[in-house]
Amino acid sequence: MVITCKKDAPQEELNKIITKFENYGMQIKQIEGEDYTLIVVVGDTAIIDEKRLMCNPYVESISQIGTPYKKVSRIWHPEDSVVDVAGVKIGGKEKIVVMGGPCSVEGLEQICDISQEIKNAGGRILRGGAYKPRTSPYTFQGLGREGIMYMTQARKLTGLPIVSEIMSTDKIDEFVENVDLIQVGARNMQNFDLLKALGKTDKPILLKRGLSNTIEEWLMSAEYIMAGGNNNVILCERGIRTFETYTRNTLDLSVVQIVKKKTHLPIVIDPSHATGNWELVESMSLAAVAAGADGLMIEVHPQPECAWSDGQQSLKPKNFKDVVEKARAIAKVVGRDL
Amino acid sequence: MVITCKKDAPQEELNKIITKFENYGMQIKQIEGEDYTLIVVVGDTAIIDEKRLMCNPYVESISQIGTPYKKVSRIWHPEDSVVDVAGVKIGGKEKIVVMGGPCSVEGLEQICDISQEIKNAGGRILRGGAYKPRTSPYTFQGLGREGIMYMTQARKLTGLPIVSEIMSTDKIDEFVENVDLIQVGARNMQNFDLLKALGKTDKPILLKRGLSNTIEEWLMSAEYIMAGGNNNVILCERGIRTFETYTRNTLDLSVVQIVKKKTHLPIVIDPSHATGNWELVESMSLAAVAAGADGLMIEVHPQPECAWSDGQQSLKPKNFKDVVEKARAIAKVVGRDL
Amino acid sequence: MVITCKKDAPQEELNKIITKFENYGMQIKQIEGEDYTLIVVVGDTAIIDEKRLMCNPYVESISQIGTPYKKVSRIWHPEDSVVDVAGVKIGGKEKIVVMGGPCSVEGLEQICDISQEIKNAGGRILRGGAYKPRTSPYTFQGLGREGIMYMTQARKLTGLPIVSEIMSTDKIDEFVENVDLIQVGARNMQNFDLLKALGKTDKPILLKRGLSNTIEEWLMSAEYIMAGGNNNVILCERGIRTFETYTRNTLDLSVVQIVKKKTHLPIVIDPSHATGNWELVESMSLAAVAAGADGLMIEVHPQPECAWSDGQQSLKPKNFKDVVEKARAIAKVVGRDL
């Protein structure tokens, strides 16, 4: 950490800062510049509250050196983490995993049929929404517990592990009992109470990036889960909010390699929510695999025009199968399998 | 709602859409354009799931006419709403209300002292954080219930009603019992479970705008609360996330008059979180009052350099008093009092 | 175009609007809704100035149906355009074209050497900056005309056509005479005087997307060039500005298929400027080809650490060759060659 202080800062004021850091066992150097005085702090500065320091009137600015996260960082865990989702392994040199299924679970027959289609097409995890975060209170809010139970039936049928979104801490027992991979949605990426509670479980967590969250904030949210003791975190990019309104969000595929450099955690891409447009799902799926993603999460619905939510971004099973096959060919080019 | 259909759409496909809407009791007109066929739907289209319609392959685009919110809309409630926070009225022609206090409650003495300072300076509601949403799991997370109880002590001392942020549904009873105005923070603006639960209380709610949420999404979140039966909603703008990194966020003051046109709810500005810099708080406070805001929410700390969180954006009590006095002079120019 | 008018608009005011459009030969329907009156306008509304209409106090909002561009639109030109750059064809079913070269031309030997490397690696057009847009007036501004002349020497040597950025209209003759593909940079995407002047030439133009320009604005800028009579336009995505600061910009690969749906023009991706980080260039190049791009534009420098500009985002020739080879394998999977 480098603290830039005003040139006219009295030495006694600088000493207060220096002493404080030394008390934390950090190593300090003071450097006199022409326009500024610098205090360089070496040590584990993650515990320092930067904003608190900034309110010192003699402090002009602060530069963080190093990272504020620890367990998430590749520095502390150089090998890729592999997360085991009820037997399906995600991350590392493992096969790229495709997850598919409807935005919303609509009924037992629907989810069982789709599950079969997903399996036939080469998908290995079934997704389905039971508790739905909807912008409007007047639109379909999901089947809730009933939806989760239908998914467990579908799992019995096909053997595919299931992933579904959790929206509040009071559902954790229900999810731990029934779901194989618990999704934290974009809107809850900084619902810290939820993250803390999930950190106390040992279930795999699929942590979506928030609509307007930086990569660093996303990794800090993963750190919340890992700080609680749960190391089974999978990251999922699903587009960020930008000025462009043609797509629902802007899919940021550069995060794949950035995340792989900074952390050991696996990363999955959701092209359906990112684009909000089924016509873009194939190209973005192939691009994601080419970029090095460890998995894809794709919305599939047999009759998108009748879906209870997000039909516009859902592929028909036939198209899903096409995408899986093309993605497999791309995977081979980049030294992976699918 | 206007649905633009492809020119080659078979009439029987268009009829399916038309019939569906007619069954909802809506009025339909079909118009033949040169490049497109338009279906114009007149009626309460808020219940229609636009995305579901978009997945029809013959539909090119959809334009919403009218608004997706109802209870929040000024069309349905032309007069300004006035929300009563334990005797302090916010909105309409009432005095502009200044809320002040520390980012975090740090102790009983601290919050009592600040409360006194806020009151002396002309502030009318005491703010204080007890449950803190922090990006890092390693920084101070707030005193929790203890912090709330200290605030109630401060209220006993000065008579100022108190506002604090709630982070999860399991704390609702605690907040309803102890707090006068319950704040929903930016990160939880689309925590729909929390909004629904708050809609069932009758406590005033301060709903902050999410970091990257549009005005419409913000009003939809207010609609969630009102749909549950709680009409006591106050909106709070606290800056949006943009590419500019000099300020913590970009304060969007144009929302004041936009919100006043679209809705009857009061609106308050938080210049402290918006800018993240105490040096900008005075100018943004005065600007907010000049723009027509119904209130201000300002962080105040006697020793910002020692604050346990967000000291950088806190005013000292003396500066807070200056701001209140200047804001009062501005208020008079725009026909209000403070 | 659908004009939503206030319910209390007098019929004579609506008639003024209607008459105006009818005088332009457009077809009008007026529809009475519950809350609003709609005027639906059918015809070529591209010539209508929407903002002028919006200032009518009885007009609530306007929805454009159809597109404001014509020559650029695929509706008017269903087949893919193929642009011929001195014998290298870009677009349609043609081979994917890789362009490579240094950010800045630094000398005759440098550009000749790199040109040879580009050719050997499979690159087919040489890029090089001679007139450089730099944020700071104190950094290297490019060799100017000298740089262009060095590039023509390199072309003589290897036969590769050359592309370079133009920054003002007074250099058009120089560029038309010497350069095979004239690049309009992101900062000049809405330098309309420049676009108009280029529209009067018949040289191929590489039109980069502006940092914060929507897809529609980008296509409108292409329309400026085509409206002048020059149909040889190639689009180039190079990242947009977002809140994320880890990468220089956020590369929006979803534009590839969006652009292909809306327009017949070829599209090329520049992963170097988009990411600003050579470590991300390979993955983004492969992703771009997987997404369906017609070309790549990659910065290459033999000693990036000594480059006079943008070395951080430049590949070494050896890495460039690797990328070209992997991209070729990806191209084959998506039914193209390279």
Place this chain on the structure above:
Amino acid sequence: MVITCKKDAPQEELNKIITKFENYGMQIKQIEGEDYTLIVVVGDTAIIDEKRLMCNPYVESISQIGTPYKKVSRIWHPEDSVVDVAGVKIGGKEKIVVMGGPCSVEGLEQICDISQEIKNAGGRILRGGAYKPRTSPYTFQGLGREGIMYMTQARKLTGLPIVSEIMSTDKIDEFVENVDLIQVGARNMQNFDLLKALGKTDKPILLKRGLSNTIEEWLMSAEYIMAGGNNNVILCERGIRTFETYTRNTLDLSVVQIVKKKTHLPIVIDPSHATGNWELVESMSLAAVAAGADGLMIEVHPQPECAWSDGQQSLKPKNFKDVVEKARAIAKVVGRDL
């Protein structure tokens, strides 16, 4: 400047960097951290090309201490600059200056009439567009030189100095001869050829902030003009592009005090382009004055519904007068006059 190097960087590599800086006369300290080695550079690092340094494989990141601009900086010129626009002084303790006029000059009578209205209302500079940057090539492009000449006639009539936008270097003589304040529009903020050419004149320049440019880039563009020798620069904020689409742009009023801290140059606010909505102009004008702006630039048109461009954001003369009067009252509260 602090250069964070990888821990495994060989000392000889670090020495190369160190020697390079020492050759520039800078002072260097090397500090060994646990995870990184730091090189702290003290001296005038504005001339260093940061990106070039970043391509060194042993360099992890670079933090700038101090600013990359010099002449613009308040450090080098502590007093406020006052720019004299044909007798009207802008900046410092001078009166706040209101500029008004139509988006486009439409004819001699129109501009003369408006000029009279502006003067009567208390406006002190006449704005008018003659060369118009329009997104579409099919909409009105301005009267060009004819428009400028009409403005000079209006000036003769009322004595108000005139401001108009320049779009290319070949018009500089025309503008220097006829216009009192030359506006560089948002789209040309980084048209560096234009900035350099304007730096060689001694005319006052009104430099608008680009749609998606940071404060630092904006100040660097001002530095381009000043580096050429022209110190008469006035900054103008006109809104930035964000995800919010309700307003044309998002007006960032916090820049007023930020700019005043960083630079000595005056700053003016344009609420008309920022909001794109005349109903928001009054509130944003008052907010701008309350925030400390040195001037306002407001679009005025006698019949906005008939304006040839941007009527939607224009005030009628009567409303303009109201705004000026209210702004004057606000000005007095913040210790200024108008």
